[in-house]
Amino acid sequence: MEGVLRGNAAVQRRAIAKAITLLESTRADHRAQADELLTALLPHTGQSFRLGISGVPGVGKSTFIEVLGLYLIASGHRVAVLTIDPSSTVSGGSILGDKTRMEKLSVEERAYIRPSPSSGTLGGVAEKTREAMLVCEAAGYDVVIVETVGVGQSETAVANMTDMFVVMQLPNAGDDLQAIKKGVMELADLVVINKADIDANAAMRAEAQIKSAMRLFGLVNNAMANNKGEAQAADFDKQWHPQVLQLSALHNKGVDAFWAAVMQFKNLQTANGKLASRRQQQALSWMWERIDTGLKHAFRHDPAVGAMLPSLLEQVGNGRLPASTAARNLLSAHAQRA
């Protein structure tokens, strides 16, 4: 633990890697040590800004995160980059690629880059990433970026562990409105249109269409800002409203405007109390989610359940046994286990 909290850069880096490896271990004794370590580190966590970044493959996440990371280091920050790669939880493969990404950032002493845990359920991977984030915070990284690919439930997982969730889009998103998924837009605090320099018109159209979709989904309410009285306008100003920004990570254009928006978000959310309440709510939801997962796991691995399940599934599927009766029988068998 001391190694994580202080020491020279090389010693600390090794201690962080060792701590995260411990967290990722599936051995029960390691897990007990990991719990002890986390509890000890916890008072030293929470001082960073937690930034989630998502986008489909090819949107330029790595390029953007590298440019942003170098920009932040130049401004005196220390930056940790963690990754949740949903593909690794299915195939052991990787959409996000290996450690050779972000070559410039990875050699920086003030940056720490850790790829996704390479196996386990998404819930398990998300838990380990969440815990790795705490280790990085305790080690003094004041910006923690959690990256994920815009597929499936991994976006929700990342949004639920960060202070701000950024969705990256390509300028041709406007050609395919179906790419604007409501579920993701609801999570987004900020939408970034990357590669905006390739086609300025397409980028403008994409921005207009994303804003229109946000209004359609009820995520942005322009009427509130425009038509209400001063008191309500003042209240409106105290809340963050999702924004859309254009930039070009490859040409390092718009990164300063991006960070200015992030800081505006952070200041507003700190002042109106939402940063703190979001973190508290995230911790409690996380606890309940892990409990639900654990309850299901215990049920499905209960030999009494396993013995009954195949026959009951068949009977329910064939319409010979009411689903609710089957559920009650299984729950009753599970409750009577020693």
Next chain:
Amino acid sequence: MEGVLRGNAAVQRRAIAKAITLLESTRADHRAQADELLTALLPHTGQSFRLGISGVPGVGKSTFIEVLGLYLIASGHRVAVLTIDPSSTVSGGSILGDKTRMEKLSVEERAYIRPSPSSGTLGGVAEKTREAMLVCEAAGYDVVIVETVGVGQSETAVANMTDMFVVMQLPNAGDDLQAIKKGVMELADLVVINKADIDANAAMRAEAQIKSAMRLFGLVNNAMANNKGEAQAADFDKQWHPQVLQLSALHNKGVDAFWAAVMQFKNLQTANGKLASRRQQQALSWMWERIDTGLKHAFRHDPAVGAMLPSLLEQVGNGRLPASTAARNLLSAHAQRA
């Protein structure tokens, strides 16, 4: 059980009411009897068409269901109407009103109307409604309509227990795009614009906007029908594609067209196998949902959990204990119960 399956109308009606009251009872011995009854009735179920109907208060659900019910009875059908009223699960009150609704339909011998169970969680109410549906099917009602108010999770519950899910809209929906909720549109097999006679232009606008929203949400793909080859067009014709219909329940206009669309849906879904697979999947999902609910219930009512929970919630909320550690501690205490 015999009374449910046969006998004169009055005897059968009393037997159905008695069976449903038994299902709704919270007494453990009643529950055991109910399970026995359901299992015995199950071979006699599944022959009806299960139609879910949802819409906000004021959209005209009762008027429509009454007109539809009378139309079906005149065509020789027997119609059961069940209701899931989400307000009753919260307040004991009722958005949907009492039994005095549908006065003409309720006096028909070939109609059976049963209001929502008056208390319990939404999951519990949905379970009892699902079971009441089976009782009505065994009693020979060949159209079962399950009605709900367009709020919260009750729409999902109804969609998950019916063969076809219909969403009713008002013609002024076009004025308020936010009323078109993606989650509900994803569930809808058919959208009905009621009161279309009040303002024909508004109804046309509403229809266009609902269709546009369906395309935006990726629920309807016109391109597929228009631009592909014949083989794909033929396959397209074998699938149901959500439709939008205008009608006026109050003036009994469009009810025949509505039922024709329902029959088209039923024939397509029967031919392509989706009616059967949807029912099988509903039964299995229902079983797993009841299991999840039961596991959570057992956890939250475990005295060992109750003793630890307040302190752990506080520590997790305050950031003094990792959420995952708290979850593991609680699960471990729960697993060790006798």
